[in-house]
Amino acid sequence: MAIVGGVATESDDIGARGQKPRALIITLYGLYARETGGWMSVSSIVRLLAECGVDEPSARSSIHRLKRRGLLTAEKIGGAAGYALSDEAQRILAAGDGRIFVRPHAEAGEGWLLAAFSVPESERDKRHQLRSRLSWLGFGTVSAGVWIAPAHLFDETYETLRRHGLDVYVELFRGDHLAFADTAARVADWWDLPRLQGLYQGFLDRHGPMSARYRRRTKIDESRAFADYLTALTDWRQLCYADPGLPVKALPSDWNGVAAATTFADLRTRLAGPAHRLVDSVRAG
DSSP states (O other): OEEETTEEEOOOOOOTTSOOHHHHHHHHIIIIIGGGTTEEEHHHHHHHHHTTTOOHHHHHHHHHHHHHTTSEEEEEETTEEEEEEOHHHHHHHHHHHIIIIIOOOOOTTOOEEEEEEOOOGGGHHHHHHHHHHHHHHTOEEEETTEEEEEGGGHHHHHHHHHHTTOGGGEEEEEEOOOSSSOHHHHHHHHSOHHHHHHHHHHHHHHHHHHHHHHHHOSSOOHHHHHHHHHHHHHHHHHHHHHOOOOOGGGSOTTOOHHHHHHHHHHHHHHHHHHHHHHHHHHHTO
């Protein structure tokens, strides 16, 4: 399971560009559907996903699965069959925008958010849900019942736990790390930093050469730009939830997250405009 823009996506068939169709659809809606009321026609979705190597049966199947999960609702506009984002999906995508496009990192002295919880053995399913949600938010683990995150995640954590009815099991605290180990050493204990660096390296390996190619070009093909931007953003969305914005001073000197963020920002600057023009032309028919 992956987190894309705050939405958990299950296993799915993978398109020619190595992306799961459902993840691409979520990115597509997050980028373009919300600016027109949250609706897109089925024909537009199928046409745009084809640019990413997704065939029509896979696209339609993924749309229906997202409908069954309550993220999309069937709706006809002007006689065209299509799907609109549900209210829940609209809210989730809006909440994810800050992580994806702003990417706040903890500053020195900001402090930490602690989630202390205890769930009765008779409600083990709630314990699993709680741990899954905290992990999804990017929390690290201090101990079995104490999880930690940068303090700037408070609002998102508060809203998420309340929305899923998990707040009754948790107390949230804000504080500083005072003793006894070095904070950087503890961060390496609380989070799986090698895994995060591996994810960032995967992004750099896949999209770094792409960024270099676009820097050498004076003319950009809109179809290619759309496919490259959609796949890059889909990958980036997943990274934004794996890394909660840890303080740079507490990270290894060879931390590659900054280089990955720079690569994504460069691709966004170069590709967002041409990609949007392609989407506009497809929606116009």
